[in-house]
Amino acid sequence: MSEDKLTPRAENYSEWYNQLVQRAELADYAPVRGCMVVRPYGWALWENIQQALDGRFKATGHVNASFPLFIPMSFLEKEKEHVEGFSPELAVVTIGGGQTLEEPLVVRPTSETIIGHMYSKWIKSYRDLPVLINQWANVVRWEMRTRLFLRTLEFFWQEGHTAHATAQEAEEETRRILDLYTDFAVNEAAVPVVPGLKSKTEKFAGALHSYSIEAMMGDTKALQSGTSHNLGQNFAKAFEIQYLDQNNQLQHCWTTSWGVSTRFVGAIIMTHGDDQGLILPPRLAPIQIVIVPIFRSDEEFSLVMPVVEQVKAALAGFRVKVDDRSEVTPGFKYHDWEMRGVPLRLEIGPKDVQNGTVMAARRDIPGKAGKTLIQQDQIAAQVSELLKTIQASLLQRATEFRDSNIHEPKDYADLQNIVQNGWAYAWWCEDAACEAKVKEDTKATTRCIPLDQEGGSGRCIVCGQPAARKVYFARAY
RNA sequence: CGGGGUGUAGCGCAGUUGGCAGCGCACCGCGUUUGGGACGCGGGGGUCGGCGGUUCAAGUCCGCCCACCCCGACCA
Structure with a gap:
């Protein structure tokens, strides 16, 4: 239950985040260090994320499958850069059934290797291509420092793995x-x-190059919210994923991999949340509308509840919850559902029964300002409209916040200043040394080279050498 | 793994020179309440993180260990 006020974001952002996650009952700490329990409400949100992504995967020709949790250690070692990238964070099983294993098994940190192994068995001909498989799975990475949803030892995600006949097709898939x-x-x-495009130092271990989507959180730090990797022929060569082309020539495939994880829940929390708690976008909210009945007596109760049921029935197409708890007051319920981020609240009391109305309160506009009176006979249309408005206003608000915190530095000193509380958008020569210097001086890293560039050329903000593209520098989660 | 902090009821904490383990919230019961976090009365709930030591007596003093949180290095 959400009995007290949250620590305000301005006072301590990470404290605000931790309290919100637990009080909104999204997740809780597990008895294992760095692991989380995703609670039903948090999982329902994740399920909606899954559904939205999965539908898009299916629509673009992908199919789901499931690969093993355990991967032979030797598989990881087949791709040099891959094993170097992942070895520090592997969980390794050395005993099974009481016996020391012949070969240690890695708990998958990602599945390129074992899927590559299978693809080499399955792919023989150009007629077998492309292979477009996704899996929804949990993975383990032994992180030093963990935070609920953002970085945990075990997390849930989808990982897509595709194989193609040509470099161009693989790049098209990645994009x-x-x-x-x-x-x-x-x-x-x-x-x-x-x-945008990740820098060489920020790309996936084993990829030719990586792309990401970068989001700005409420404290202006960046969060990588999804990645898509063009693996070139690196894994195809390591795992001998080969096919015969139309000319009977043996060719290595071109592969890709891409993922979005439960980290995205963190992105939603930190993009939209306020000091009252979570704010969920209507399209993903497990509960889109909560109805709070209001009554003082048994007579009022029996007067109000039929109307509540009628309204609920009229909203059959939406995810609706009636909060009929008798042990808490309406005021308590308001705060309770605000903590959980339900986008729209409907209050129905004796006055509404009499007047044929419903009081609607928008989560994204606190207090009286967000309340409007709706006629009961127009409830479905009005609610539908309100949810759309809330969805749009959340996006607009977040976009305005982000844009107002992105600045173009005029010199290096300016960049150092900007990244303390925002993103710096600047010309960069794409030399890792300049990237390293910024990180050394400010803790900010390159987030991505946006695909959407206005063109032209300039001078690297760090070293002054010619630069062809601009990059975002920011502190990141 | 380095630095800092915290472990006492589900949560948040208090516990003085060592002397019957407490408070607030939550929970259970009854009654009154209910349009922005209601109130009264009654009640249940504890290996004081663990192990060892000092002492007539340890939540409190000493030693060791463990866990978790925060700040760094590493990362979806």
Whole structure:
């Protein structure tokens, strides 16, 4: 239950986040360090995220499958950069059934290797391509520092793994998924994101290059909210994923991988949440509308409840919850559902029964300002309209916040200043040394080179050498 | 793994020179309440993180260990 006020965001952002996650009953700490229990309400949100993504995957020809949790250690070692990237954070099983294993098994940190192994068995001909498989799974990465949803030892995600005949097709797939993620983030979660290319130092271990969608959180830090990797032929060569082309020539495939994780729940929390608690975008909210009946006596109760049921029935197409708890007051319920981020609350009391009205309160506009009186006979249409408005206003608000916190530095000193409380958008020569210097001086890293560039050229903000593209520098989660 | 902090009821905490383990919230019962976090009365709930030591007596003093949180290095 949400009995007290949250620590305000301005006072201590991470404290606000931790309290919100627990009080909104999204997740709780597990008895294992760094692990979380996703509670039913948090999981329902994740399920809605899954549904929105899965529908998009299916619509673009992908199919789901499931690969093993355990991966032979030797598989990881087949791709040099991959094993170097992941070895520090592997959980390794050395005993099974009381016996020391011949070969240690890695608990998957990601599945490129074992899927690559299977693809080499399955793919023989150009007629077998492309292979477009996704899996919804849990993975384990032994992180030093953990935070609920944002970074835990075990997390849930989807990982897509595709194999193609040509480099061009693989790149098209990588970009198609990046677009798909962008569409999901913007249109389902109302989280404005910047799609772009990761720098060499920030790319996935083993990839040719990586793309990401980057979102700005309420404290102006960046959160990588989804990634799409063009793996080139690196894994195809390591796992001998080969096919015969039309000319009977043996060719290595071109592969991709891409993922969105439960971290995205953190993105939603930190993009929309306020000091009252969570604010969920209507399209993903497990409960879109909560109805709070108001009554003083048994007579009023029996007067009000039939109307509550009528309204609920009229809203059959929506995810509606009637809060009929008798042990708490309406005021308590308001705060309670505000903590949980339900986008729209309907209050129905004796006055409404008499007047044929319903009081609607928008979660995104606190207090009286967000309340409007709706006629009962127009409830479905009005609610539908309100939810759309809330969805749009969340996106607009988040976009305005982000844009007002992105600045173009005029020199290096200015950049150092900007990244303390915002993103710096600047020319960069794409040399890792300049990236490293910024990180050293400010803790900010390059987030991505946005695909949408206005063109032209300039001088690297760090070293002054010629630069062809601009990049975002920001502190990140 | 380095630095800091915290472990006492479900949660948040108090517990003085060592002397019957407490408070608020939550929970259960009854009654009154209910349009922005209601109130009264009654009640249940504890290996004081663990192990060892000092002492007539340890939540309190000493030692060791463990866990978790925060800040760093690493990361979806």
